[in-house]
Amino acid sequence: MEKNNLISLIKVAKGEKKGSLLIKNCLFLNLFNGEIEETNILIDNEYIAGIGREYNEGERVIDAKNLYALPGFIESHIHIESSLLSLEEFSYYALLSGTTTCICDPHEITNVLGIDGIKYFLKASEHLLVSFYFYFPSCVPATPFEDLPFKITFSNFSYLLKNKRIIGLGEVMNFPGVLSLEKDLINKIYYTQKVNKVIDGHSPLLLGKDLNAYLSSGIYSDHEITNLKEASEKLKKGMYLMIREGSAAKNFLDLKEIIKEGAIDRLIFVSDDIHPEELINFGHLNRILKKAVSNNIPAHFAVRMVSLNPANFFGFKRLGLVAPGYKADINLVNNLKDFKTIYLIKEGKVVVENGKVLDIKKESYKSFLSKKVYHTIKVKRIKEEVLKVLGNKSRLLRVIKIIPNQIITEELLTYPKLEKDWVVSDKERDILKLVVINRHKKEAQIGIGFVNGFNLKEGAIASSVCHDSHHLIACGVDDESIVSAINKIIEEQGGLCITNKKEILGFLPLKIAGLMANLKATEVVNNLNFLLNLAKKLGCQLENPFITLSFLALPVIPELKLTDKGYFSAKNWQFVSLWS
C-alpha cells in the first residue's frame, strides 16, 4: 500500500472522508466463531476501511440485504492447463465463482516451453482481474527418460525467484530425489527457503522416517493426502493439509473427519485439476464449499480454508479476511449452502454483479512470447511409411492394457496380426497401433507400440496433451487415420483430433502450447463433448479416451508405457523392446 493510500484509508475509516464503495446491510460471517451479523462495510479504493453500522455513505452504495459477505476465495494449488482454457477464460469462470486469487503450478506448459512457459503465464496474467501467482515447477522434465530440448536446473531459474508473483517452488513430486539428496533439487529447495518463499509438497502415502526426512527439507504442504491416517500424521508433523477436490481426484469425503476445530487453521481446500465442463457448470472453489457444508462442515470453517488459511500459509498480509485494512476482495453470496456469487468485489472494484462478470480485462497477448507459445510443435508432417513395423508371427508382441479410469496399465503379451510382414492394428482383438512423436524435433522421433482398451472399430484419435512431456500421441485402427490425425494437430499447432482415413471427423484446437484453447469455454466444452460422442460412435467406451490417451506416455507409472523412444517398463525401470 502506498503512503497516501494509507493516509486516505485512515481518514475514511474515521469517517472524515467519503469511501469509494459502501456495502450496506450485508450478513457478515465471523470466520472465528461462525456468528453472523447484519452490518455495513466501507471501502476506500483497494482496501477495506471499516465494518460497522456507523458507515452510511460512499461514492457508490450496494444494498447487499440478505447477502453474505465473505473474503474473495484463494486457490492454493491448481494446474490451469487441465482446464484446456486460457488464463483469461479461466479467470472469467473463477470470478463468477468468487475466486480473487489463484496460485498456479505451470508444470504442463513448462514441460513444453521451458522457462518461456512460466514467463508467458506471468505476462498473460498480469492484467487479469484474478490475482495470479505461480509456483516454479520443481520437476521439469518430470523424469530422466523424457526427451526435451531443455532441462530446467536451479542455475537457470534462480533469478525468477525474485519475481514477486513467483511465490515458491512447485510440488516436489520427486520425493525420492529429496530423500536421496539429488544435488540440483536440494539447491532448488535450499534457495527457495533462503528467499523466504514456500515449497509445495507432493508426497502421496509418505509416512514415518521418509516423511520426517521430506519435512526436514522444509516442505510443509501436501495436496496428495488420501486417507485419514496419513492426514493425521502429516498434520501432527507440521504440514498444512491441502484437501483436494479436483475433477479427477476427489479426497474431501475421505478426509472430512480431519476438519476439526483445533486444527482448522492448518487446512486448505484446493482443486489441483479441473476440467472445463465442471468449471463452467459447477464452479471453482464454491463447488467445494457447497459439498463441504452439505457434509456438515461449518460454513465458517469451509470459508477459512479458501481464504485466511491460504493467506497465512503463503504469508500474504492483509488478505483473506473481511477486516479493516485488508484488501477489499469481497465475495457477496446468496447463502451459505450454494455459495453463489451475486457480487464480487476485487480490490474495491465491482467485477461481478448479479451473477454477471462486468469486466475481466484482457490477457496481454502482445507478449513477445505469444509467437513462441503458438508454435510449439516443431515436427514436420509425417507419412504412413514411418509408422510401419516389421513383424514375425512367431514372436510375442508387447501390448499396453488399459485399466479403465486408472493411469496405471498392465503389460499384455500376444501374437501380432500381420499384413505381408507388417504388424497392423487388429480391431477384432482390440489391439491398436499407438504412436508417440517428439514434438520438438523436425525429423520425427517416433515410438511405436500397441494398446488394448480403446475398442475403436474405425479411425484414430490423437492429442497434443500427453503427460508430462506433451509429445504427440495417437492410436487408431489404420495408419492412414493415425497420420491424418497427427498431421492435423501439427498443422493446427495443437489439439485433440478424431479422424477416419483422410477425413477429419472432429477437432478441438489447442493453440496455446498445444495444451490450451484460445476459445470461449463454452466452445471448448461443446467441441469436447462432440469429440467424446464421436469416439463412442467409433466404438470407444472409455469415459474420456483423450485423458486415458494423455497418460499412456508417462513412463514412471507402472506397468508399461510408450515414449518417443519406445516402450518403457516401470516394472524393470528401463526401456523395453516391442517384442518380448
Added chain:
Amino acid sequence: MEKNNLISLIKVAKGEKKGSLLIKNCLFLNLFNGEIEETNILIDNEYIAGIGREYNEGERVIDAKNLYALPGFIESHIHIESSLLSLEEFSYYALLSGTTTCICDPHEITNVLGIDGIKYFLKASEHLLVSFYFYFPSCVPATPFEDLPFKITFSNFSYLLKNKRIIGLGEVMNFPGVLSLEKDLINKIYYTQKVNKVIDGHSPLLLGKDLNAYLSSGIYSDHEITNLKEASEKLKKGMYLMIREGSAAKNFLDLKEIIKEGAIDRLIFVSDDIHPEELINFGHLNRILKKAVSNNIPAHFAVRMVSLNPANFFGFKRLGLVAPGYKADINLVNNLKDFKTIYLIKEGKVVVENGKVLDIKKESYKSFLSKKVYHTIKVKRIKEEVLKVLGNKSRLLRVIKIIPNQIITEELLTYPKLEKDWVVSDKERDILKLVVINRHKKEAQIGIGFVNGFNLKEGAIASSVCHDSHHLIACGVDDESIVSAINKIIEEQGGLCITNKKEILGFLPLKIAGLMANLKATEVVNNLNFLLNLAKKLGCQLENPFITLSFLALPVIPELKLTDKGYFSAKNWQFVSLWS
C-alpha cells in the same frame, strides 16, 4: 539453515546418520487435537530431524519417561526493565521457566539512552541462550511534555529496521497520533510495513470507527484488552489478541471466554511487565499456563498461545512446534498442570537439566556501550537550598493525592505548612514534599510539588525509575533526607533509596541505565523486600511505594502529576502552578 545442515538433517531423519540428541519415551502433545503419544524425538544439531519410535540412537540420549514434550515458549511482549534485572539474569529464570524466545519492547531504556539503549540491548543479548528480539519503541519520548536530550524520529531509527533482531515497531500507544495522522508516526508505521515487519498495538478500549482507523494503519495486535466485548470486536476485525498476565495487570480471567476453538490460532499470552519476585518464585510464561489450565483451558490451547501462534504472528518459520525440520527448542515438563521444566533444549543443546540451568552464556559486557549505560545520570549532587519553596499561608497549595494501587491521582487543595516563609512537609497531614529532577542536565532542573498518601513519618524515599522519562524522583518528610537519597542515587548512578536525614537506611543499586541491577535476582529481591519493609517501618502502608512513586511523573495520566518542569494537569492538559 545452512545447506550442509539441511543435508545432514535429511540424512539423520532417514536414519542414515546418527543424530546429536535423542529424547526417548517422552509424551508428545499434539497441539492440534490435544492427543498425547509416547514417542521419541531425534535431533540433529539445531533442528528436529524426526518424531517416532523408529529412532533409537543418538550421540546423547535423554530418557524423558513421563515428561511432556512441548515447544520452547515464546514471549511476545515484555518490558524486561520492569524486572529490574539484567538481560542475562532475566534469561536465567526465563530458561528455568521453559522460555526460549523473547520479544522485548525496550521502551524504558530507550527513554533514558535513546537509540543507544536499543543498541545496548541488542549487543548485551546477542550471546544469551534465550533468543532475544526487540521491537523498536514507537513512542519516545512518551509525551511532548517530557524533557529528554534526544527525540527519536523515524529518520534516525529507520536504518535499525534492517537488523534481523528488530522484528517491528513497538506498541503504538499514541493511537490519537495514528488517528490524527501525525507525520512522523505514520512514517514509522508505513516503513515498518514496507520492510514486512510487524507493528505492535496498544489501544485500550478502542472500538468502532476509531478502532477501524487504527487497524487500517496495519496494526494487528493488542495486549491492552480488558473486557470480552472489546476482545470480540478486536478478534472479529482481524487483531491477534495478546492476553496479558503481568505482575501489575492481569487480564486472563476477564478474557478466558474468548479462548474458543474457532479462534485459537489468533490468541497469544504475554507478560508485558513482570516483577523480579514473581519471576523467580512463580516463573515466566509457565506461570500463565498453570493458571490457564487450572481455569479449564485445554493444555494444547494454552501451549499454542505461547509457541505456534506467536511464531505465526511474527512470521518465524520453523519455530513454535515440535515437528521435523523445526528448531529444536523443546521444553520437557513434569506435567500439564504445573508445567515445571525438567529439561530445556535450546537449538538442540540441553540448557536446563533436572530443573537446573547448565549454561546461560554471558552478556557481551565488552559492549562499547557499557560505559554509557552505566553513566546515565548527568546531574550534579544537589544541596538543600535548591529544594526550598517560598509560601504564603493564605494561598492554597496544589497536592497530588495518591489512589492506592492505581496510577491515576487526584488533585487536593490545602493550605501549606510553613516554617518561616518556607513551605515544608507536614507529616501530621501526610503532605510530603515531592521532587523530580532531570537526570540529563548537569545543572539540576527541578520540579517541586507535594504529595498525599505515602504517610512517611520520617525520612525519604527516592528512585531513578520514573515513568516514562525516568528522571529522579523522591519524596520525604524533610529536605535533608530527600537530598541524601537523591545524592546517593546520583553517586551510584541509579537505584532505589530510603534515607533518614544523612543516613542511608537502604539502597538497591540499579546501575544499568538507572533501571536495572547488575546483581543476582535473589539479591535484587532480598534488597527490594528489605526496602519495602523499611518503608513500612517509616509509616508507609502502600503495597509498593517505589512503583507508586515511579508513576507520579507520568504527565498524561489524570489528574495531577509532577515533572521536572513542575506540575502538569492532564485535566487541563497543561502545566499548572504549585499554587491554586
